[in-house]
Amino acid sequence: MRIVVVGASLAGLRAAQALRAAGHADEVVVIGDEARRPYTRPPLSKELLVGDHTVEQCDFPSGELDVEWRLGVAAVGLDRDAREVVLEDGARVPYDRLIVATGCRARPWTGPGAELDGLHTLRDLDDALALRAALTDGRPRVAVVGAGFVGAEVASTARRLGLDVTLIDVAPHPLLPLGPLLGGRTAGMHRERGVDLKLSMGVEGFRGDDHVEAVVLADGSEIAADVVVVALGAIPNTDWLAGSGLTLDPGLVCDATLTSLDDPDVLGAGDVVSWPHPLADDTTIRVEHWTNAAEQGAAAARNALAPPAERTPYRAAPYFWSDQYDVKIQAVGLPGRAERIELVEQSPEGDRLVAVGVRDGRVVAAIAFNAVRRLAWYRRQLADPPAFEKLAAAVAEDPRSLGAPVQADAAGAAAQGGPAR
Amino acid sequence: MKVHVDMNLCQAHGECVFAAPDVFELHDDDSLTWVEEIGEDRRAEVEQAIQVCPMMAIKLEG
Ligand SMILES: Cc1cc2nc3c(=O)[nH]c(=O)nc-3n(C[C@H](O)[C@H](O)[C@H](O)COP(=O)(O)OP(=O)(O)OC[C@H]3O[C@@H](n4cnc5c(N)ncnc54)[C@H](O)[C@@H]3O)c2cc1C
Ligand code: SF4
Numbered sequence: 001m002r003i004v005v006v007g008a009s010l011a012g013l014r015a016a017q018a019l020r021a022a023g024h025a026d027e028v029v030v031i032g033d034e035a036r037r038p039y040t041r042p043p044l045s046k047e048l049l050v051g052d053h054t055v056e057q058c059d060f061p062s063g064e065l066d067v068e069w070r071l072g073v074a075a076v077g078l079d080r081d082a083r084e085v086v087l088e089d090g091a092r093v094p095y096d097r098l099i100v101a102t103g104c105r106a107r108p109w110t111g112p113g114a115e116l117d118g119l120h121t122l123r124d125l126d127d128a129l130a131l132r133a134a135l136t137d138g139r140p141r142v143a144v145v146g147a148g149f150v151g152a153e154v155a156s157t158a159r160r161l162g163l164d165v166t167l168i169d170v171a172p173h174p175l176l177p178l179g180p181l182l183g184g185r186t187a188g189m190h191r192e193r194g195v196d197l198k199l200s201m202g203v204e205g206f207r208g209d210d211h212v213e214a215v216v217l218a219d220g221s222e223i224a225a226d227v228v229v230v231a232l233g234a235i236p237n238t239d240w241l242a243g244s245g246l247t248l249d250p251g252l253v254c255d256a257t258l259t260s261l262d263d264p265d266v267l268g269a270g271d272v273v274s275w276p277h278p279l280a281d282d283t284t285i286r287v288e289h290w291t292n293a294a295e296q297g298a299a300a301a302r303n304a305l306a307p308p309a310e311r312t313p314y315r316a317a318p319y320f321w322s323d324q325y326d327v328k329i330q331a332v333g334l335p336g337r338a339e340r341i342e343l344v345e346q347s348p349e350g351d352r353l354v355a356v357g358v359r360d361g362r363v364v365a366a367i368a369f370n371a372v373r374r375l376a377w378y379r380r381q382l383a384d385p386p387a388f389e390k391l392a393a394a395v396a397e398d399p400r401s402l403g404a405p406v407q408a409d410a411a412g413a414a415a416q417g418g419p420a421r
Numbered sequence: 422m423k424v425h426v427d428m429n430l431c432q433a434h435g436e437c438v439f440a441a442p443d444v445f446e447l448h449d450d451d452s453l454t455w456v457e458e459i460g461e462d463r464r465a466e467v468e469q470a471i472q473v474c475p476m477m478a479i480k481l482e483g
Contacts, residue, residue: 014472021468042475060477291436294473321434321475328432372435373447379439400449 001026003304004085004093006075007101007237008032010040010290011270013060014297015099015304016067022305028067029093031085033074034124037062042290044128045153046323050160051132055125075102078244080263097304100241100252100260100268101297104234104288109145112205118212119228122150131229135161140226142166143215145203147174149322151231152186156324159193166223168198168215175322175329177336181343182355182367186324193325198223234288236272249274251286256313258300264308269293269300278315279334279364279385289320317382330372332379333357333365341367342388343405344395345374352402354378354395358388371402422459422483424467430478440473441466 003019005012008030016030032038039058047053070093077086084092106121108114120131134140135158142158144151147169155167167174167190173183174190174197187197202218206228214222236251247253247261251274258275260266268275270293274284295316303311321330335341338357346353354374357365362385366378377400381391395401424444426437433453437445444467445455459467464481471479 017472040475040477290475291473298472319436323432330434372433372451373449376435376438376447 001096001305002094003028003097003099003301004095005030005099005101006032006085006240007103007270007272008034008069008071009038009101009103009270009293010060011101011103011272011293011297011300012099013038013062013065014294015101015269015301016065018298018301019305020066022302024305029070029095030067031070031073031075031087031093033072033088035072036125037069037071039125040290041123044125045122045150046157048128049132049135049154049157051136055129058125075240078241078246080244080246080266083265096265098266099297099300099304100238100266100272101270101293101300102237102240103271103293104236106230107232107235109206109230109232111203112216113207113212116206116208116212117210118208118226119206119230121230122154123234131227134227135163139163141224142227142229143168143223143225144229144231145169145215146231146233147171147197147199148231148233149175149320151229152190152324153322154229154231155190155195156193159195159325164196165194166196166198166215166225168201168203168217168223170200170202170218172200174199178329178331178367179335179338179341179357181341182369185369186329189325189327196223234271236286238272249284249286253284256282256315257303257308257311258296258314259303259308259311267300267304269296275314277318277334279317279382280337285318285334285337287318289318291319292316317379319379326370328370328372329367330375331365331367332375333363333382335365335367338365341365342392344392345371345402346405347402350406353405354402356388356391361387361389363388363391374400374402422461422464422467422481424455424457424459425480425482426453426455427478427480428453430476432476434475436473436475437470437479440470445470 038060074088106123143166158165174186204216207214252268254275271288274286276282277285299314335357352370356363368375433451
């Protein structure tokens with residue numbers, strides 16, 4: 001049985017490795033449009049961008065993996081009748097099972113000023129090297145548009161490089177899925193470190209001759225900038241599947257076993273997949289996090305080897321981390337689906353905390369700031385989402401809790417949310 | 422088999438603890454300890470930990 005993996009990054013690599021680990025001895029082909037062997041992306045906004053890690057330190061070990069690499073060539077189509085992947089050079093690669101792991105690309109800026117030099121997005125290694133070159137060329141003024149995880153991390157890295165940074169978002173606080181309480185904390189953290197935050201503020205466009213000179217805000221004011229990082233989220237790479245008859249939302253829509261709704265020989269893994277999750281009451285979610293891509297790659301591979309009736313659902317609670325300054329933010333579950341976020345424990349100094357996301361009275365997420373060890377306990381609880389009161393009572397009695405939260409904090413955080421328009 | 426963790430790389434994510442709770446342990450100060458010498462029965466767990474360690478800090482030798 002010949003298995004073709006499209007997308008040679010984390011999910012694709014883990015899929016190929018899992019096929020071999022499961023004893024699959026037939027052909028495995030891994031197709032990727034980047035010329036480089038798989039590398040890890042999280043350092044692109046952190047260790048690599050600041051200069052702590054080299055490019056080589058981002059490479060995944062893949063030397064011993066016995067697969068056929070077809071790198072530097074994009075898949076441009078899928079012919080399901082012929083069971084072939086069509087490549088941009090015209091080659092057709094036959095498959096018995098196909099694993100789609102084409103991830104996401106950065107959402108580009110398409111409004112006024114899109115053609116200017118000095119605008120950056122950040123998704124792949126070339127983007128990161130170009131951005132690092134720009135950040136280390138003199139002392140540029142930096143504007144980051146979008147205060148999601150990548151934007152907030154880039155702002156933090158640019159501050160560590162000693163640069164003047166403005167972080168702009170139309171939302172009232174950074175890290176929207178974490179809610180106003182933790183978003184407000186994050187805003188405070190950036191302000192304390194000298195970032196100029198413009199919240200509840202839209203961007204009209206960018207002004208300059210050839211090179212960007214300023215960000216034009218919705219209220220008509222301008223922010224001078226030499227480097228602009230557009231961090232407006234990511235779009236799933238499924239264009240090559242258009243016309244294949246597979247359901248796209250625009251992610252590849254799969255069932256609980258990561259199998260395409262339309263074709264049992266097509267499976268998906270990583271940032272590109274929408275699949276039903278128990279923490280979302282079995283509605284589909286798409287997750288753009290490292291651990292999910294790693295685990296789904298392996299899960300999709302194991303399922304690809306099994307007949308449809310014997311495939312196992314992938315239902316792990318999503319997990320992610322984000323490093324900003326000296327704060328490690330980690331979350332499990334689906335904070336973005338919570339109706340409210342409640343602080344449940346906090347150190348007396350206020351620098352370490354755990355909050356939980358609650359929906360329909362049940363805990364569907366836990367978020368930790370500098371509380372790695374505590375999070376492991378919450379992660380186990382999410383396997384069978386407990387009622388909020390029950391969990392809060394257990395935490396209150398737990399001698400390992402960081403301490404009782406100070407409720408005044410909620411008001412303080414809300415006040416930090418920035419001016420509403 | 423010997424388990425190595427490069428503590429210059431490890432950022433105490435705790436992913437390894439989740440994958441192989443008998444081998445890795447995170448402490449109250451967020452420091453990591455692990456069983457250095459493991460038998461064949463723990464190999465699969467540790468390989469799983471290697472796959473999910475975001476910092477590529479874990480190595481298995483022997
Ligand atoms: C700057 C940055 C920082 C991040 N930091 C964190 C973090 O701190 N924590 C965290 O949990 N997650 C983080 N992430 C997210 C994490 O890196 C992703 O979840 C992960 O890379 C997803 O892996 P993937 O293999 O599904 O997709 P991708 O890594 O997007 O890989 C998809 C691959 O497929 C290729 N491809 C696309 N289309 C085609 C085609 N038609 N033909 C052939 N090849 C194609 C792409 O070029 C790419 O190589 C970060 C991401 C970025 C960009
Ligand atoms: S998973 Fe990796 S980074 Fe995390 S604690 Fe274990 S060794 Fe350290």
